[in-house]
Each structure stands twice: as C-alpha cells, then as structure tokens.
Amino acid sequence: MRPVIVFIFFALAAPVAAQPAPVIISELMWSGSTASTADEWIELYNASNAAIDLVGWTLTYRSGDEDKVMFVLDTAVIPAGQTFLIANYAANHKNSLLAVEPQRVDAAVSLPNTKLLLQLYDGDPQAGGQLIDVADDGRGAPFAGDSASKSAMVRIAFDQPGDQPESWATATEQSGWDAGASELGTPGSIPAYLLPEEGEAPEPVMETNILPMSWASVKGHLHP
Numbered sequence: 001m002r003p004v005i006v007f008i009f010f011a012l013a014a015p016v017a018a019q020p021a022p023v024i025i026s027e028l029m030w031s032g033s034t035a036s037t038a039d040e041w042i043e044l045y046n047a048s049n050a051a052i053d054l055v056g057w058t059l060t061y062r063s064g065d066e067d068k069v070m071f072v073l074d075t076a077v078i079p080a081g082q083t084f085l086i087a088n089y090a091a092n093h094k095n096s097l098l099a100v101e102p103q104r105v106d107a108a109v110s111l112p113n114t115k116l117l118l119q120l121y122d123g124d125p126q127a128g129g130q131l132i133d134v135a136d137d138g139r140g141a142p143f144a145g146d147s148a149s150k151s152a153m154v155r156i157a158f159d160q161p162g163d164q165p166e167s168w169a170t171a172t173e174q175s176g177w178d179a180g181a182s183e184l185g186t187p188g189s190i191p192a193y194l195l196p197e198e199g200e201a202p203e204p205v206m207e208t209n210i211l212p213m214s215w216a217s218v219k220g221h222l223h224p
Helices: 002-013 215-222
Strands: 023-029 041-046 058-063 066-072 083-087 118-121 131-135 153-155 168-170
Touching: 023 118, 023 131
Parallel strands: none
Antiparallel strands: 023 041, 023 153, 041 083, 058 066, 058 118, 118 131, 153 168
C-alpha cells in the first residue's frame, strides 16, 4: 500500500494549472520611438468583469540573475475591460509620441531589448505577493516587437501564459500616437480583433485554491 499512499499524497499536493489572470500585461513598447529610445511604456489590461484595485501591486524586471522591483503602484484602479498605461514620459513630453495620457508616468520604466522578463505581482513578492502575470522569458530577443520599425509587442492570447512566444505578436495596428507618427501599437487600448464580440461579456475570473493537508490528515482519509 505504501506506493499507493505516496502517489495520492503527491496528487493532492500537485499545483493546479492557473486560470486566466484578471489583469494581464497586454502591450509593451520596449523599442522606444523615433522621438527617443527611452519613449517606452507598459500597458495592463483588466480582462475581468469587475473593477480591480491595483494599489500595492508590484512589477519586477530581470537584471542578470535576479529580479528587481521596477515600481509599486500606489494609486491605481482599472475598470472592467479597460487598460492602465504606465510610461516613461508624459504625453506632452518632447521625447514622447504618445497622444494618450498615461495613467502613471514613472522614470523607472526601462525595458531591455534582450533578455526581457517582467513579472506582475498583487503585492510585495518578498511578503507573500502572488504572481499574476509575466511577459517574456528572459532569454534572447523579445518574443515580438521590432526596433527598426518601432513596433510594439502585443499580447494576442489573454488566456495563455505570458512566458510563451505564442502569446505575443508584433503590432500591426496604430492608434494612440501623435499625428504623423509611424510607430505601430495601440497604447491605451486593445486592438478590436482581440476584444470579445459585441454583447459577449468577459469570462469571469476563476480562482483555484489548494488547501494544505498534513500527512496525518491524508492517512486519515485513507484509513477512516
């Protein structure tokens, strides 16, 4: 019976596949713009059907072999189905080509052109904050986007992990830019082809929790 007991124990302890995140990293401009290579931004998207308070949420970036905090959100609420834009420059800055005003301007926004890896937590990762979403895998060139044409990296699979290349594509649409800009991307909005059909509500976010079970409790279930 020992092999059977061990098998059941590990089956109970095994992690359950994550459900689609309520907030995802939906678009990145890691290449900068023709105005400045530092004209970079990060877009979050609330894919759920309820407003979400992001106060205390933390974004980290990979630096060498460790993850460091890029910023902690202190005032942020994303309504259902809306975006939250975080940029290095305000829209009226001389180095910005944004036509939409970011909800947060933060000089800490700096995205590498290689070994890109961002991780979004719902709190301090050192104090129990849970990992909500990731962008890229920290190896080689970014999954999508283009430095030569100044095209953004766009999330095309909201229900798939962000550390998979199939979840991303190089932008082909343009909105949210100053007149005359040639950059591709949709800062502050989600491309229409990625949104639910009219009248179709976003999928409700489901949470799956595994309750901790001691070895004694497992044996109790097996031998009542």
